[in-house]
């Protein structure tokens with residue numbers, strides 16, 4: 001196992017092999033759905049300053065569009081319904097076909113929400129009993145605990161409930177620390193030959209937690225979101241990532257609060 005192997009981690013090796021070898025469906029569908037961010041994952045720095053959140057670039061795009069009507073097209077991954085639709089039409093079907101309909105749970109780290117929402121809709125139509133869990137960083141447990149903080153899992157945990165995340169479908173939330181995600185991504189590369197990004201490590205680490213909590217779930221499906229080739233300049237590949245992240249307030253927006261008020265009390269939280 002990656003990094004500091006503990007007894008607990010040693011014990012989980014067979015589970016990891018079981019998941020990675022037989023049950024983990026490897027989907028690079030985030031590309032197909034247009035939900036990836038950039039050629040290489042980087043935290044935005046420069047004019048906006050380090051420690052910038054995803055909300056600031058989103059605001060800048062809005063300003064640019066207002067100043068130049070008709071000049072820009074915006075993918076708008078957080079709100080564009082084509083994002084979950086693509087996962088409904090492709091990823092969900094792929095999972096159903098490859099498991100021959102034997103899927104007990106689908107879990108996915110949540111950024112735009114497109115993956116968990118689109119795949120979840122498809123699988124629930126096929127089998128209403130399928131369990132659905134969103135995964136978020138332990139350091140930014142917005143769905144689990146209404147808190148947010150900086151973390152190192154690129155692509156997820158942005159501190160608000162996006163329009164493309166349908167909270168009504170979720171059975172629960174699983175949290176994974178940045179270290180757990182990173183170590184699992186390195187382990188997948190070293191032991192399974194899956195050179196994947198950090199959010200993929202986060203997904204597999206969360207799948208192990210779910211398998212331990214719910215041994216009755218025989219088939220747990222999750223995603224390998226992207227390739228490790230996007231992370232050459234990050235700790236995944238041994239590069240230290242020293243970022244000067246300022247302390248700042250992170251108030252919840254009104255819609256996020258309303259959505260959490262509606263659904264949060266029903267969720268199982270696995271940490």
Ligand SMILES: Cc1ncc(COP(=O)(O)O)c(C=O)c1O
Pocket residue numbers: 030035036037109110111112113114115116154155156197199200225226
């Ligand atoms: C690397 C990576 N992992 C996970 C996610 C989260 O997937 P989704 O946006 O469908 O919730 C994204 C989203 O862009 C991503 O880029």
